Amino acid sequence: RNWSRRAISTSAGIVTEMWVYVAMDAAVRFVVVKLRNASGRSRRLSLTAYHELVLGEWRHANLMHVHTETDGPSGLLLARNPYHRVFSQRVVFASCSESDAVLCGDRTEFLGRNGSTAAPDALRRVRLSGRTGAGFDPAALLQTAFALDDGEEREIVFTLGAARDVDEARSLRQRYGG
Numbered sequence: 001r002n003w004s005r006r007a008i009s010t011s012a013g014i015v016t017e018m019w020v021y022v023a024m025d026a027a028v029r030f031v032v033v034k035l036r037n038a039s040g041r042s043r044r045l046s047l048t049a050y051h052e053l054v055l056g057e058w059r060h061a062n063l064m065h066v067h068t069e070t071d072g073p074s075g076l077l078l079a080r081n082p083y084h085r086v087f088s089q090r091v092v093f094a095s096c097s098e099s100d101a102v103l104c105g106d107r108t109e110f111l112g113r114n115g116s117t118a119a120p121d122a123l124r125r126v127r128l129s130g131r132t133g134a135g136f137d138p139a140a141l142l143q144t145a146f147a148l149d150d151g152e153e154r155e156i157v158f159t160l161g162a163a164r165d166v167d168e169a170r171s172l173r174q175r176y177g178g
Contacts, residue, residue, distance in 0.1 A: 013039025014148075028161035028176055035156075037148040044147050048122065049158040050110055051094060051140040053079050066138035068105025070130070074170045077103040077132070077140050090162065093169040094140035095177070097157040105132035107139035 007018045015036040022029050037043050053066055068079045071093075079092045094103070104110070109129060112121025122128060128143045142158055159176065163169040 010038075013037065014043065014045070023161075023176065026161065026172055026176070027163070028159060028172055030176070031158040031160075033156050033158070034153060035148060036153045037150055040150055042147060042149045044145070046127070046143060046145040047156055048110070048120075048128070048141065048143040049094070049096065049160075050117070050120070051160055052107060053092060053138040053140060067134040068132040068136070068138055068140070070103050070132055071166065071170070074173045075099070076169060076173055077105065077142065078166060078169060079105065079138060079140060089165050091166055091169050092140065092160070092162050093173065094142055094161075095159045095173060096142040096144055097155075098144040098146070101142050101144040102128045102130050103132070104128040104130055104141040104143070105136055105138055106141070107137040109136075110139060110141050 009016050015038055017034040019032045020029065021032065031049065033047060035045065035047070053068075066079055066081050068077060070076070071078050075095060077094045080088070080090065082088050106129075109131065110120050110122040111117065115121050122143075127145065128141055140160065144156060146154060148154055159173075161169070161172055163172055
């Protein structure tokens, strides 16, 4: 991991630092979020990563062909477009460092019907459904919920990558999972 970018913000007593890293030798990106509770009280929080998926030349032309699934052995959210002329075996994968994260493949569930990233519908619900499959508006969504005591810090890592096939995705998860 060689390239990075950092951002810091504070809202309602929660200090958030975020770094984005990319692997120099693989198509893998890491978003590291560090949260510190400076609110003076215990807080219950959730953190959601949202990645739109195209897996082809144009989103509107590939939506119906993208299939998402949760890979049991690796804990990855996998997405592929089996109808792409050239890259039908390739997969996009996403993961979260938290073992209890909910993985979901439905963009509409996150945004809401006619929703936007400015006010996603999912932030008004307790958690995502975990729904994956074909026929959805595809996205890679990862959500984790946790308690943060006053003064406590927590670091969460979201990973997004691309691989030749499922075996390579699992191998990259193993290699960069720590």
